[in-house]
Amino acid sequence: MADVAWHSVDLAPVVLIHGTEPLIAARAVERLKQLARERDPEVAVHEIGGENAVAGALMQVASPSLFGEGRLVLVPDLQSAPEALVNEISGYITAPEDDVTLLLVHRGGNRGKKLLDALKKAGVPRVPSDPLKRAGDKQTFVTAEFTRAGRRIQPDAAAALVDAFGTDLSELAAISRQLIEDTTPEEGEQAGPVTLEHVRGVTAGRVETTAFAVADATIAGREAEALVLLQQALLAGADPVPLVAAMASKMRGLAKVSAPGASARSLGMPDWMIRNLSRDARAWNDRSLARALDAVAQADHEVKGAARDPRWAVQRMIIEISRAQRSR
Structure with missing residues (x-):
């Protein structure tokens, strides 16, 4: 199983997102959904969780479709899925459907280890969603937030944001969104990169x-x-x-x-x-x-x-x- 960064993961028949940082997991899920829609605007997105996480749920939505549309099937809490669903997934990953992306999110812990081992053995791409500790990783996160919005941020500006808000990833994401909104030009004008001066305007006093x-x-x-x-x-x-x-x-x-x-x-x-x-x-x-x-x-x-x-x-x-x- 190859590890793939959350900001560069691509569609595959089965993808595992594994770790305890919910914001990183959410960004990976958003990216894969967007890629699925770009590949097939008519893609059907199904979520198997809560009350519908039962035996047969995966087969129901992953079986070949009469209309031939692509499907993305999300299991958002694999670590708490019932045994019947886990067993169904274990069987499915040996012969996944061609037009389906099965997206499994495991939020940490030891439960489901047998399935995690099976996914590793099958070579399923794994997206680590662990807490970001290195400043460089947090700066990559900031840059990716701007890229998602179709914007750019200069490296020294990203570093300044991390210096000011890097202890809390959710706060870092929120201030990035604020900067994007504050620096969005009027319609018809071209947006330039966010600079250190822009960052200092919102971080003054930190x-x-x-x-x-x-x-x-x-x-x-x-x-x-x-x-x-x-x-x-x-x-x-x-x-x-x-x-x-x-x-x-x-x-x-x-x-x-x-x-x-x-x-x-x-x-x-x-x-x-x-x-x-x-x-x-x-x-x-x-x-x-x-x-x-x-x-x-x-x-x-x-x-x-x-x-x-x-x-x-x-x-x-x-x-x-x-x-x-x-x-x-």
Whole structure:
């Protein structure tokens, strides 16, 4: 059974969507339904779940049709399907109908393991719908949300959205929809890509976004701008800890791309992120990076209880890193 990403899965006689993230599962189901309609506008969509998840239900809707229309049959809760239906599916997957796509959604757990093993043995394509943890995967999700709506978003804008809303996938999807709606032009006008400025317009005030804006200015050596952004963040109620965490994340990225032989594959980062970090890293050398990393480590220690004034600790960190960048 080959794993296929939810945003690129294609129609097949049987497809398994397996995992605990409901939003990813929903996106995969939506994609396959859309592909089925594109292939056959008259496709019949059937759902086998709840009270109609009984013995014979699959055979009833998957049997050859007199009218020859395509069919997509969805089983949305395979993990809780009755034994009779599970047995029917087990028999069906050995000889599926040509004009039918059987879409099975298993939302996790051990129930139905025997059927899952049979699906694997049969080589059925599997779409993992696990929670997204890597920032790159979440940025791919954002890009796919815009693609679904026929729109584009620039890579740095997608990264900023993840920085601000990446802890909650549903919130990330909702803010993506809001951005799409807010940037849709009048009829007859062409929609351009969503940019970082668009994102900043809807994420203003988010602690995470503010933290990374401070970090970006600091790493670029723009000390005065960074200190102004810091004061704005602190006045808005930002906690010093995430401000230092954002700086640490940026500095670690610079250190990684500065290592000999660093690549997108070896670092597990998207190509565009490597390009941006590599561009920033040109203003640094080993000595200045070491000085900046020491400043981050000191600030991290101080904001977590070692200093009487965490705010001053962050300010001192910004000054030290900005000057380290300029001293190269």
